[in-house]
Amino acid sequence: MSSNIESYLDQPYEAGFHSDVEMEKLEPGLDEDKIRQISAKKDEPDWLLEFRLKAYEHWKTMEEPDWANVEYDKPNFDEITYYSAPKNQPKKDSLDEVDPAILETYEKLGIPLHEQKMLQNVAVDAVFDSVSVATTFKKKLKEAGVIFCSISEAVEEYPELVKKYLGTVVPYTDNFYATLNSAVFSDGSFVYVPEGVTCPMELSTYFRINDQHTGQFERTLIICEDDAYVSYLEGCTAPQFDTNQLHAAVVELVALENAEIKYSTVQNWYAGDEEGTGGIYNFVTKRGVCEGDNSKISWTQVETGSAITWKYPSCVLKGDNSIGEFYSVALTNNHQQADTGTKMVHIGKNTKSTIISKGISAGVSQNSYRGLVKMAPSAEGARNYSECDSMLIGDRCGAHTFPYIDVRNPTAQVEHEASTSRIGEEQLFYFLQRGIDEEDAISMIISGFCKDIFHELPMEFAVEARKLLGIKLEGSVG
Amino acid sequence: MLLEIKNLHVRAGDTQILKGVNLNVEAGEIHAIMGPNGSGKSTLANVVAGHPAYEVTEGTVRYDGDDLLELDTDERARDGVFLAFQYPVEIPGVSNSQLMRQAYNERRKARGEDELDPLQFDDYVREKVKVVDMDPDFLDRSVNVDFSGGEKKRNEILQMAVLEPRLALLDETDSGLDIDALRVVSNGINQLAGDDNAVVLVTHYQRILDYVEPDKVHAMVDGEIVQSGGKELAMELEERGYDWVAKQKGAAQ
Numbered sequence: 166m167s168s169n170i171e172s173y174l175d176q177p178y179e180a181g182f183h184s185d186v187e188m189e190k191l192e193p194g195l196d197e198d199k200i201r202q203i204s205a206k207k208d209e210p211d212w213l214l215e216f217r218l219k220a221y222e223h224w225k226t227m228e229e230p231d232w233a234n235v236e237y238d239k240p241n242f243d244e245i246t247y248y249s250a251p252k253n254q255p256k257k258d259s260l261d262e263v264d265p266a267i268l269e270t271y272e273k274l275g276i277p278l279h280e281q282k283m284l285q286n287v288a289v290d291a292v293f294d295s296v297s298v299a300t301t302f303k304k305k306l307k308e309a310g311v312i313f314c315s316i317s318e319a320v321e322e323y324p325e326l327v328k329k330y331l332g333t334v335v336p337y338t339d340n341f342y343a344t345l346n347s348a349v350f351s352d353g354s355f356v357y358v359p360e361g362v363t364c365p366m367e368l369s370t371y372f373r374i375n376d377q378h379t380g381q382f383e384r385t386l387i388i389c390e391d392d393a394y395v396s397y398l399e400g401c402t403a404p405q406f407d408t409n410q411l412h413a414a415v416v417e418l419v420a421l422e423n424a425e426i427k428y429s430t431v432q433n434w435y436a437g438d439e440e441g442t443g444g445i446y447n448f449v450t451k452r453g454v455c456e457g458d459n460s461k462i463s464w465t466q467v468e469t470g471s472a473i474t475w476k477y478p479s480c481v482l483k484g485d486n487s488i489g490e491f492y493s494v495a496l497t498n499n500h501q502q503a504d505t506g507t508k509m510v511h512i513g514k515n516t517k518s519t520i521i522s523k524g525i526s527a528g529v530s531q532n533s534y535r536g537l538v539k540m541a542p543s544a545e546g547a548r549n550y551s552e553c554d555s556m557l558i559g560d561r562c563g564a565h566t567f568p569y570i571d572v573r574n575p576t577a578q579v580e581h582e583a584s585t586s587r588i589g590e591e592q593l594f595y596f597l598q599r600g601i602d603e604e605d606a607i608s609m610i611i612s613g614f615c616k617d618i619f620h621e622l623p624m625e626f627a628v629e630a631r632k633l634l635g636i637k638l639e640g641s642v643g
Numbered sequence: 644m645l646l647e648i649k650n651l652h653v654r655a656g657d658t659q660i661l662k663g664v665n666l667n668v669e670a671g672e673i674h675a676i677m678g679p680n681g682s683g684k685s686t687l688a689n690v691v692a693g694h695p696a697y698e699v700t701e702g703t704v705r706y707d708g709d710d711l712l713e714l715d716t717d718e719r720a721r722d723g724v725f726l727a728f729q730y731p732v733e734i735p736g737v738s739n740s741q742l743m744r745q746a747y748n749e750r751r752k753a754r755g756e757d758e759l760d761p762l763q764f765d766d767y768v769r770e771k772v773k774v775v776d777m778d779p780d781f782l783d784r785s786v787n788v789d790f791s792g793g794e795k796k797r798n799e800i801l802q803m804a805v806l807e808p809r810l811a812l813l814d815e816t817d818s819g820l821d822i823d824a825l826r827v828v829s830n831g832i833n834q835l836a837g838d839d840n841a842v843v844l845v846t847h848y849q850r851i852l853d854y855v856e857p858d859k860v861h862a863m864v865d866g867e868i869v870q871s872g873g874k875e876l877a878m879e880l881e882e883r884g885y886d887w888v889a890k891q892k893g894a895a896q
Contacts, residue, residue, distance in 0.1 A: 586735075590695060595732045598692050599746035599802065600720035600753070609745065613736025613785070 191248040197221060200348055203248050207317050207351075210324060213331075220337035220347035227341045233504040234533040234565055237473050240411050240446060245380045247349045290315060290354045290370040302366065309365050311395070312357040316384050319355035326357055330388055334417035334454050334481070342413040343450040346382045350415065353383035358393040358424075367623050369398040372412075380411040387417070389424035391457065396427040398626055409437075409472060414449045422457030422484065427465070429622055430478075431630055434470035439528075441500025444472025451478035455487035455513075463490035464507065465621040467630040472501060477535065479508035482516035482547075489518040492621045496634060497530030497562070506536035506567075511544035511577065520551040523615050525634075526562035533565040540577035547577040555585040556614055608634075644705070645670045645841050646691070646810055651702035653683075653690050660686045662866035663702070668810070668841045673832075675844045675852060675877060678863035679885045684845045685729060687863070688812040692726035693719050706810065720746075721753035723840075725808030727799035729815045734786040739798065740768055742786050743805050750806060771804045774834055776827050793824040800831035809840045816844070817851040829854030849881040862888045 191199055200221050204214040229239055290313065306313050312323060319327050337347035354370040372383060389395055412434065418426050428451075437444025447470075453462035464478040474497075480489030491507035509518035518538065526532040538549045555564035566583050588610055596606030611634050612619070619627045646668040653661035660683045668674055678684045690697045691704060693716030704711040711719060734742065740761075747767075748758040759767060765782075772779050775797045787795050796816050803811055816828055832855050836842050844851065852860075852874060860876040861868045862885065870876065870888050880888065 592732045592734065594694055594716065595728065595734075596742075597716040598720050598726050598728075599742065599806070600717050600749040601742075601745050602717050602749075605745065609737050609741070610734060613734055616736040 188249050190246050190250075193246045194243040195221075195245070195247055195349065199247060203349060203351065206248065206250075207320070209320060212328060213320060216332065216337065217348050220344050221349075223338055224341070224344040224348055227344060229341050233475050234531065234535075234567070235473050235475060235502040235504050237409075237446065237502070240380075240409065242345075245411060247380060247382070248351055250351075290368075306364070306366070306368075310359045310362050311364050312355065313368050314355055316350075316353045316355045316386060319357075319386075323355075323357070326388065327355070327386065330386055330417065330419055331384075332417075334419060334452050335415050335450050340450060342448040343415050346384060346413050346415045346450070349380075350382045350384035353385040353414070354387075354397075354399075355385070356387040356395060356397060358389045358395045360390040361392045362390075363393070364395040367396050367398060369400065371400045372414075380413065382412075383414045385414070385416040386419075387426055387428070388419045389421060389426050389460075391422040391424060393421075394425045394427075396429070396623060398429040398431070398623060400431050400433070409444055409446050411446045412449065412471075413446075414451075416449070416451040416478075418451075418453030418462055420453065420455050420457065420460035420462050420484075420487075423459045424457060425461040425463075426453060427463045428453070428478070429626060430464075430466040430468070431622075431626055431633065432466065432468045432470055432474075433633060435472075436470045436499065436501050437472040439499050441472070444501075445470065447471035447474045447476065449476040451476060452481065452508075453479070453489075454481040455484050455489065455516075457487070458484040458513070459486045460484050461488040461490070463488075463492070463621070465490075465492040465618065466494070466505075467615075467618070467622070467633070468493070468495040468503060468505060469633055471503075474501075474503040474505050476505050477507050477537075479510070479537075480518065481510045481512065482518065482544075483512045484516075485513040486515045486517075487513055488516070490621075491518075491520045491522070491536075492618045493522045494525070494615045494618045494630075494634070495523070495532055495534075496525045497527070497532045499528040499530060501528075501530040503531070504533045504535055506534045508537040508539070509549055510537075510539045510541070511547040511549070512541045514543070514545040514547070516544060516547045518547075518549045520549070520553075521617050522551075522553045523618055524553070524555045524564050525558065525611065525614070526555070526564050527558035529561045531563045531565070533567060535567040535569075537569040537571070538579055538581075539570075540572040540574050540579065542573045544574045544577050547574065549577075549579045551579075551581045553581075553583045554614070555583075556611075557585065557587045644668070645707055646711075646843075647703075647705040648687075648691075649703045649705075651687075651690070651704060652700045653686060654698045654700050655686070655696055659700075660697070660866055661690070664863075664866070664868055666861065666868060668843060670809070670841055671836075671838045672858040673836055673842045673844070673855060675846060675857040675860045676863055676868075677846055677849075677860060677877060677880055680847075682863045682885075683866040684863045685814050688726060688814045688843065688845050691719075691810075691812055692716065692724060717749075721750050723750075723809030725803055725806055725811045727796075727803055727811065727813040727816045729818070731787050731795045731799055733788045733790075735788050737786050738783050739786050739801075740765070740782040743768060743802055746802070747805055768805060771801060774804045774831050775801045776830075777801070792819050793821065796820060797824060797827055797831075800828050803835060804831055807835065807840075811835060811840065811842045813842065813844050813846075815846060817846055817848065825851060826854060849877045852877050864889045 200217050335343050358364050420426050434445035434447055455462055462480050468474055482489050489509050495503045495505050497503050507520055522534045524532040524534055534553045540547050553566050568581055570579050593606055612631055648664055648666040651661050651664040676684045744764045751758055857874055860872055862870045862880055864885055
């Protein structure tokens, strides 16, 4: 039964096609001149070039870290292309000049960029390799005062805002991959929600890596002023190549007083084949700061793709009574490896954080939860609740939990619960004996296991996420 | 004949568990299979239900005239074979009503009937909850999670009442129940039992037979049914133990 279930897990990767789009690329490899070229191509102000160069200088002094519970061949940074953009650059606000091959790519992925065809109430920023190719519903958002555009555009149009916040949450010295990103980031999304505004629609960015040798280094910056609210979602896919592509993003969130940011990810980068060849290295730094009192940042992630995932969406809870949340489903199959979790750093009084992590491992994959809960001396009355549940499918995979707890205030409370279970023959037999076939059984078991997380996703995406897990897990239980 | 088992030999790994079981069950009958631990009575119920851990090495099982062993486990279930589990599994995050609705609709689909939507099913299942004398809140709880032993057994009976099987196999559903729960479980069995279906009770104890009147009682020892009779056999087994039938069998041979 075991092998039967596993074969069923190995569904083809539907987003694995490659599109023929004429691209303008830099030569592979990285030096100061390349960074100047990237900056020049984007017509950037001097301060941004300075930021990039400082980061690059710092990066040269850094070593690639190896503390994560993953094993992989280190990327060769001389072979990566750091900038790749479609030749036909569209004018802003118009889809007419976007290369039809790109529109078709998104259409095929189920993300039509023509507004009339789109999901109601979801605005999309589409990032293709290094640059944003389209942002929808801009006008409607502008009426509400919300800025939603590519970060390149923001640098041009709103330089003061970008300058004020860029690198404040994730400094350019932060870590090896964040520093590399600071030097070479090409595009990403920018969101600004002014005081008192509840963003009238879901915002989403859809990242697509198309080119075989291009690294994707996107940079996302979201700022919510006092009493503002935004819900943001990112989705990701890449074609199927037998080489590994690097995705090293940085996401910075800033929530001011009473503000709330809800950030959701459905990640389905190509994971490599059954033998573990190819797939995306997903090395991402995501961090939000609850700057103001009573602010809230909530991360929800459904991670199903990538050969290697290495990410810890985190919250720095500075404002008193601020709230950080992390809800995660990480699924690994075949040779996938994931080391993911969160950091909750409590600084303000009565700050509160919740961590719910669900790891599902199948095949010969390794799935690790790594989480830090830190209560600073100032975090009077702070509270954390963590729950890490692992589910094993088959007997060749692994689940690991690495909780780090650092409490420096005697009034702070930290609770941690962990469990491991296995979808086994007995559980499946129970469903089968009730007349429910194996496919439905697995999908019900997994949906049940992840229920608390799906509950946190925006409705449209919860359905997608459930479907995605179903596809990824079909036939994997035994 | 609803269930016709002939010369059934079954193995789990290297261990031969059933060594030539013969059993005939007609629609409308209630059978009790009694025997000591390790005699193979639970195995028999599980093999009929299609548990993957067992391998049939010899013999036949016919269900309503068809070769049951040819059918997959879920097909058997949709055809009306139901097993009340001795140790029901927990399924976190999946509610009782979700599981039962899916199972019930699978049976309806197999019979060419329309599926019930959640509201229709809710009406249907609430009537059934009364059979097992449980709070309707029970329907929203995750399947068997944090249930007491008695609640798990009642839940099996509730599922049986919902699915209305043609052949119900109850694997030691009566063990570990207090007298009230035993009454509820027995009530569920008696409500199900009718002219078109049959019940096979696998049990250690004669006790449940005070509430459920069996048509036939079988004594199983070391992988074989060694004696069959009426209700009085159950009393005799309780009084004299299984050694007695085992010896009788030895003497007969």
